[in-house]
Amino acid sequence: MKIKIKAFANVREILGYEEKPVEVPEDSCVSDVVKILSADYPGLKSVSAMLLFACNENYCSKETRLSENDTLALFPPVSGG
Amino acid sequence: MIKIKFQKQKISISSVLGKLGTSADGALASFIGRVRNTSNGKSVRYLEYEIYDGMARKELERIMNDAVARWKLGGCVVFHRSGRVKVGDASIAIAVCSRHREESLQAVKYIIDTIKKKVPIWKKEFYRDGSNWITDRV
Numbered sequence: 696m697k698i699k700i701k702a703f704a705n706v707r708e709i710l711g712y713e714e715k716p717v718e719v720p721e722d723s724c725v726s727d728v729v730k731i732l733s734a735d736y737p738g739l740k741s742v743s744a745m746l747l748f749a750c751n752e753n754y755c756s757k758e759t760r761l762s763e764n765d766t767l768a769l770f771p772p773v774s775g776g
Numbered sequence: 777m778i779k780i781k782f783q784k785q786k787i788s789i790s791s792v793l794g795k796l797g798t799s800a801d802g803a804l805a806s807f808i809g810r811v812r813n814t815s816n817g818k819s820v821r822y823l824e825y826e827i828y829d830g831m832a833r834k835e836l837e838r839i840m841n842d843a844v845a846r847w848k849l850g851g852c853v854v855f856h857r858s859g860r861v862k863v864g865d866a867s868i869a870i871a872v873c874s875r876h877r878e879e880s881l882q883a884v885k886y887i888i889d890t891i892k893k894k895v896p897i898w899k900k901e902f903y904r905d906g907s908n909w910i911t912d913r914v
Contacts, residue, residue, distance in 0.1 A: 703828055704898035705909040745911060749896070752831035768828060768896075771911035775825065775832075775856060775897025776809050776868050776888060 696721050696763040698728070703770040706746070709738040710769075719761070725750070726757040728767060745771055778840040779853045782827050787855045787866045797850035797873035805880035806871040807888050813863045815910075818903045823861045828896035832856075835895045843872065843887050847879035854887065856897060867899075 700717050702710045710732070719728055725748050733739045748755050749768040761767060789808065796804060811823050840852045855869045870887050874880045891897075900909050 701828070703896065704826055704900070705911065707826075749828075749831055752828075752834055768831065770828070770896060771898065771909065773892070773894065773896055774899045774910040775827070775895050776892045 696723075696761075698723075698761055698764065699766040700728075700732070701766055701768040703768065705742060705771055706739070706769045709742065710736055723761050724757070725755060725759050725761065725767060728761065729757070729769070732769075742771060747772060777844060777849075777851060778837065779851075780833055780836050780840070781853075781855045782829065782832070782858050783855065784857070784859045787857060787869045789866070789869060792853055792855050792869040792871050794853075796853060796871055800875060801850035801873035802875055803877040803880040804871065804873040805877070805884045806869065807884050808866050808870075809868040809888070810866055811861050811863045815901050818901075820863060821902045821904060822863060823867065824900045824902065825856070825858050825861060825867065826898045826900070827856070827858050831896050836891070839887055839890045839894065843883045846886075847872075847874055847883040849874050849879065849883055852883070852887070854891070 697716055697718055701714050707713050719731060747770055750759055751766055813820055836854055844852055850873045852872045857867050861867050870884055872880050872883045900907055
């Protein structure tokens with residue numbers, strides 16, 4: 696199935712893009728996608744412990760199951776204000 | 777009732793306070809966050825803010841609507857800078873109004889504290905000898 700990855704801050708710098716469509720197996724959960732991305736971008740492992748996730752603009756967990764056309768955002772802890 | 781603005785330009789405090797609330801609101805409280813010139817002993821040249829626009833608006837709306845309901849606010853405004861922000865410039869401005877002061881003061885603290893934990897905005901500090909994403913602060 697096709698999903699859209701969005702990346703912010705240091706995660707965007709590691710992946711080298713802000714937004715990209717990717718193909719992942721049906722029924723993938725967030726942690727499956729992180730594993731797939733880490734294989735192509737080893738730098739992601741250095742920040743994986745602190746990663747936060749959002750599915751379709753709502754915070755979600757590593758265990759969240761994804762559906763076709765979902766947007767999965769990966770980012771570090773926030774630091775606005 | 778609530779107003780959110782992300783902007784590259786300087787924040788004008790008068791436009792934040794603007795036409796907030798009505799004459800029924802006897803209290804107006806605000807918080808301005810400014811860019812400090814040092815961080816962890818390093819001299820900061822400037823900051824850059826990155827915002828996940830759609831999600832940040834959703835999260836902010838949730839926080840602000842919660843504050844409006846909880847403290848019966850007459851109005852609530854949050855402005856946040858995006859992109860490069862100079863030392864000394866405001867990075868965020870929050871203003872709320874209510875009938876009495878206690879509600880406004882509590883609401884402003886709740887809003888800024890919750891923004892710092894929940895709203896997907898990130899800052900990168902730029903020094904003379906490099907830069908660093910701030911990702912370990914609560």
